[in-house]
Amino acid sequence: MFHLLKTRKNAPTRVEPLRVLVAALLVCLPFAAAAGARQTSPAQPAPVVYDGDWWLSLGSWEQYGVVSGYQDCYTHEFRGPGAFNQEMQAYIDELNKYFLADPAHRKDTVVQALDNLLTFKAAASASTGTPAPANVYDGRFWFDADSAAELGFVEGYLACHTAKLKDADGKFSKAASAYVTAINKAYNINDDTDDIDADKAPITIAAVLHKLKDDEAPPAKPAA
Numbered sequence: 001m002f003h004l005l006k007t008r009k010n011a012p013t014r015v016e017p018l019r020v021l022v023a024a025l026l027v028c029l030p031f032a033a034a035a036g037a038r039q040t041s042p043a044q045p046a047p048v049v050y051d052g053d054w055w056l057s058l059g060s061w062e063q064y065g066v067v068s069g070y071q072d073c074y075t076h077e078f079r080g081p082g083a084f085n086q087e088m089q090a091y092i093d094e095l096n097k098y099f100l101a102d103p104a105h106r107k108d109t110v111v112q113a114l115d116n117l118l119t120f121k122a123a124a125s126a127s128t129g130t131p132a133p134a135n136v137y138d139g140r141f142w143f144d145a146d147s148a149a150e151l152g153f154v155e156g157y158l159a160c161h162t163a164k165l166k167d168a169d170g171k172f173s174k175a176a177s178a179y180v181t182a183i184n185k186a187y188n189i190n191d192d193t194d195d196i197d198a199d200k201a202p203i204t205i206a207a208v209l210h211k212l213k214d215d216e217a218p219p220a221k222p223a224a
Contacts, residue, residue, distance in 0.1 A: 006190060014137050048107075048155070048176075050097035050104055050109050050110045050111065050155070050159040051107055051108060051109050051110065052098075052106030052107065052108055052109075052110075052113070053106045053107075053108050054110070055095060055096075055099055056096070056099055056100070056106070058152065059097040059148055060092070061146040061148035061149045061152065062149065062151055062152035062155075063095070063096075063152060064092060064149050064152060064154035065089055065090050065145065065146075065148065065149035065151060065152020065154075065155070065156060066091075066110065066152040066153070066155050067088050067091045067092055067095075067114070067152075067156060068088060068135065068137065068141075068149070068152070068153050068156060068160070069137075069152065069153035069154060069155065069156030069157035069158075069159075069160070069205075070110070070111075070114060070154075070156035070157065070159060070160045070162045071084045071088075071135065072135075072137045072153075072157060072204075072205065072206055073156070073157045073160035073161050073164070073165075073206070074114075074160050074164065076141060076161075076206065077161070077165065077206065078160060078164040079146075079164060080116065080118075080164065082118030082119060083118065084118065084135075088135075091114065091117055094117050095110065095113055095114070095117070097211060098113055099113070099119075109159075109163070110156075110159060111159055111160065111163040111164070126175075137153070137204060137205050137206065138202055138203060138204050138205065139187050139196050139200050139201040139202065139203050140196060140201045141189060141205070141206075142183065142189075142196075142205055143187065143189060143193075143195070143196040143201070147180075150183070150184075151176055151177060151180055152177045153205065154176040154180055154183070154209070155176045157205075157206070158172050158176060158179075158208060167218040170210065170213030170214065171213060171214045172209075172212070172213060172214070173214050174212075179209060179212055182208075182212050183205065183208050183209070183212075185202075186200075186203075186211070186212075187200050187208070188200065
């Protein structure tokens with residue numbers, strides 16, 4: 001056995017090809033690792049486009065949440081000139097009608113379509129004397145809402161905030177579902193919660209959301 005090992009160790013015909021193979025592997029390993037990293041690194045999720053195609057893909061509860069969240073942002077934060085003085089279902093029905101009427105409409109955003117509807121519905125309400133419904137979007141509303149409506153509310157609020165306020169007072173860069181989870185946590189709501197905390201119920205959803213905005217970068221230190 002010793003003689004066999006010694007012979008293999010000293011035989012140039014065995015050692016030289018081995019050196020060449022090892023050297024080749026050492027050269028190729030960094031490239032292979034980089035290629036593997038490129039293949040396994042997760043792709044960045046594409047931003048949501050709140051257009052007609054997106055709207056028509058939603059269920060009825062999520063659509064209800066979208067209009068509610070949009071109304072909350074538009075009325076109380078943006079303080080837009082239009083008035084939500086019709087029942088939520090009227091806006092949902094009109095949005096569905098608008099986006100289904102013409103495939104070209106589906107490239108319009110929900111924000112654009114709602115802005116047009118606000119003018120139309122406000123005029124209709126004024127002519128009939130219909131009072132504006134009172135909608136309070138607080139912890140009680142959130143607790144009673146369907147889970148799809150919760151998701152829709154955040155989507156509608158963020159669509160308004162991004163389009164109307166241009167994220168001027170803070171940016172929301174997470175997925176809407178992440179904010180739903182965070183809001184539930186803020187209200188201390190889980191699958192076993194029988195009722196919302198009476199002290200937290202009056203807190204508006206908007207107030208909770210704005211505590212979840214991205215942290216602002218600290219100001220740059222002056223050069224020494």
